[in-house]
Amino acid sequence: QKEVEQNSGPLSVPEGAIASLNCTYSDRGSQSFFWYRQYSGKSPELIMFIYSNGDKEDGRFTAQLNKASQYVSLLIRDSQPSDSATYLCAAPAGDYKLSFGAGTTVTVRA
Amino acid sequence: ETGVTQTPRHLVMGMTNKKSLKCEQHLGHNAMYWYKQSAKKPLELMFVYNFKEQTENNSVPSRFSPECPNSSHLFLHLHTLQPEDSALYLCASSLTGQGTKGGANVLTFGAGSRLTVL
Numbered sequence: 001q002k003e004v005e006q007n008s009g010p011l012s013v014p015e016g017a018i019a020s021l022n023c024t025y026s027d028r029g030s031q032s033f034f035w036y037r038q039y040s041g042k043s044p045e046l047i048m049f050i051y052s053n054g055d056k057e058d059g060r061f062t063a064q065l066n067k068a069s070q071y072v073s074l075l076i077r078d079s080q081p082s083d084s085a086t087y088l089c090a091a092p093a094g095d096y097k098l099s100f101g102a103g104t105t106v107t108v109r110a
Numbered sequence: 111e112t113g114v115t116q117t118p119r120h121l122v123m124g125m126t127n128k129k130s131l132k133c134e135q136h137l138g139h140n141a142m143y144w145y146k147q148s149a150k151k152p153l154e155l156m157f158v159y160n161f162k163e164q165t166e167n168n169s170v171p172s173r174f175s176p177e178c179p180n181s182s183h184l185f186l187h188l189h190t191l192q193p194e195d196s197a198l199y200l201c202a203s204s205l206t207g208q209g210t211k212g213g214a215n216v217l218t219f220g221a222g223s224r225l226t227v228l
Contacts, residue, residue, distance in 0.1 A: 043200055043219035100153040
């Protein structure tokens, strides 16, 4: 069983819409979760992390965590063409390690 | 320089060549990582070093040999690679010892080394 799974996408949304990305994880002991954004040809960069059940908002980004259901999601409000990228969900997989999902590619149509 | 720097950015090598990838971090982090990113696949963790001691070797073939002389530098020595080893190799660093809340496992990635094995 994969440790972290993401809805495969690709996801295409019109500019100004909400993009919704989902991720499930297998380790019930995981405490913190991370969303990384990777532009084509670039390296991943951290955009949010969350460790408490509920929502965490940062600008146009909202991360949602539901530990009982073992899923974490990322909402991008008012999507912009600059949000077009691959979004990677990650969870700890032991000491000093992160397990990444395969990523969801988002395209925002102008 | 700041952040995590990787060299070379692009590398083409034959299956009999020996080459090395270099990573340097200027963030004061104490853990460094090698990840492999192939098309349409999740990032694969290869090696982890914490305070220059290897703490993880994720069943990586011996044709990949890591070296971590200190907490700021990490190398990946390559020899007799296969075409399927062609991928983007990402170095990352992090602080450790902060627990699971707040900052642990927050990785900062380098720009990557794009490797092509002919």
